[in-house]
Amino acid sequence: MKQHVLPGAFSIPTQVVFAPGVSRKAGPIARGMGATRVFAVTDPGVAKAGVLEPALASIRDAGLALALYDRAPLDPTLADAAQVAAEATAFGADLVVAAGGGSGLCSGRSAAVAMTNGDLRSCTGHDKYAHDPVPVIAIPTTAGSGSEVSKHVTLSDERTGRKTGIDGYTNAPKVALLDPDLVQGVPRQVAIASGIDAFLHALEAYLSTRATALTDAIALDAFARIWTLLPRALAGDAQAKGDMLFASSMANVACGNAGLTLVHAMNGGVTYCFKARGHEPVAYGMIHGALMPPILRFFVPAARDRLARLAPIVGTPAGDAEAVVERIVAWARECGAPRSLPWGRIPDADIDLIIDETLERQRPSPRQPSRDEARGIVLEALGVA
Numbered sequence: 001m002k003q004h005v006l007p008g009a010f011s012i013p014t015q016v017v018f019a020p021g022v023s024r025k026a027g028p029i030a031r032g033m034g035a036t037r038v039f040a041v042t043d044p045g046v047a048k049a050g051v052l053e054p055a056l057a058s059i060r061d062a063g064l065a066l067a068l069y070d071r072a073p074l075d076p077t078l079a080d081a082a083q084v085a086a087e088a089t090a091f092g093a094d095l096v097v098a099a100g101g102g103s104g105l106c107s108g109r110s111a112a113v114a115m116t117n118g119d120l121r122s123c124t125g126h127d128k129y130a131h132d133p134v135p136v137i138a139i140p141t142t143a144g145s146g147s148e149v150s151k152h153v154t155l156s157d158e159r160t161g162r163k164t165g166i167d168g169y170t171n172a173p174k175v176a177l178l179d180p181d182l183v184q185g186v187p188r189q190v191a192i193a194s195g196i197d198a199f200l201h202a203l204e205a206y207l208s209t210r211a212t213a214l215t216d217a218i219a220l221d222a223f224a225r226i227w228t229l230l231p232r233a234l235a236g237d238a239q240a241k242g243d244m245l246f247a248s249s250m251a252n253v254a255c256g257n258a259g260l261t262l263v264h265a266m267n268g269g270v271t272y273c274f275k276a277r278g279h280e281p282v283a284y285g286m287i288h289g290a291l292m293p294p295i296l297r298f299f300v301p302a303a304r305d306r307l308a309r310l311a312p313i314v315g316t317p318a319g320d321a322e323a324v325v326e327r328i329v330a331w332a333r334e335c336g337a338p339r340s341l342p343w344g345r346i347p348d349a350d351i352d353l354i355i356d357e358t359l360e361r362q363r364p365s366p367r368q369p370s371r372d373e374a375r376g377i378v379l380e381a382l383g384v385a
């Protein structure tokens with residue numbers, strides 16, 4: 001039965017299991033959920049790397065029928081989800097295993113919605129789907145998106161090029177298997193982009209105007225963990241890589257309840273711009289890296305006290321919000337975040353497109369920009385201010 005969550009309520013519908021080798025229990029867990037026919041969804045890179053083989057073997061060993069869809073695209077669309085759903089339905093699947101980074105997880109999870117609801121365009125938005133999705137077990141192979149514990153799934157609309165999404169309490173995976181063994185071989189650039197994304201989930205949840213004492217507790221812990229873990233993980237520390245997986249899930253639990261702010265809102269505008277105007281594509285987390293400095297500086301007057309409370313974590317003088325922001329910016333660059341978007345001075349019409357998309361995506365930010373202020377942020381993110 002669909003469950004509606006009241007505004008301001010805290011929820012985490014997903015059972016989260018974090019342990020080395022836990023993905024090998026996918027079969028018994030699926031069987032315990034009543035599954036008989038499992039449809040696994042991932043992307044070509046993850047499939048080629050072979051990291052899911054133990055999980056897939058456990059499903060077969062549990063006596064369950066298994067089909068593997070290993071063609072999840074990098075940025076899944078509504079049409080992509082419909083294609084996956086069609087194949088899963090033809091197989092007779094009664095459970096979906098969504099595995100990989102954000103693309104594999106979103107492809108599998110959105111297909112689970114389409115399997116029970118048909119056309120996903122009628123499902124976009126909050127609690128718009130009529131029927132609960134097919135049950136999902138999520139197995140992340142990167143530490144970043146946190147989709148494995150999220151009530152929201154992000155897709156692109158192939159007709160418009162814009163981001164859209166499906167949100168609802170029962171849209172969250174039933175089980176998330178966080179296996180540190182699966183994130184050891186993540187390419188460095190992917191680890192940087194996904195790590196910055198997870199970091200912003202924690203920081204934006206903390207800065208959100210919908211933050212509560214409960215979300216703060218999780219967001220601040222996730223922020224502190226990622227602050228220490230990401231540089232170590234990028235340096236090759238195996239323990240830190242695994243712990244980043246747990247921290248990124250924590251960050252998504254926080255932002256899934258408190259909401260996200262202007263960084264994610266403007267990211268949607270930037271993404272739409274490069275798709276619509278043919279600019280060089282930029283990874284999701286790397287867009288965050290370019291947007292974060294001007295946006296955090298813009299937030300300071302409205303979030304001075306909250307930013308200042310981060311000083312003990314980032315190692316800056318007590319009470320100095322500006323110093324906290326500049327240390328965060330320096331840390332992100334030390335981790336490999338870009339100084340700016342790679343396009344230089346783009347046409348004014350393209351800048352206007354980013355601004356229009358951003359201002360249409362109202363988020364619970366501590367400070368909302370005017371059109372001129374949004375333009376200044378975009379120009380600084382482009383490195384031409």
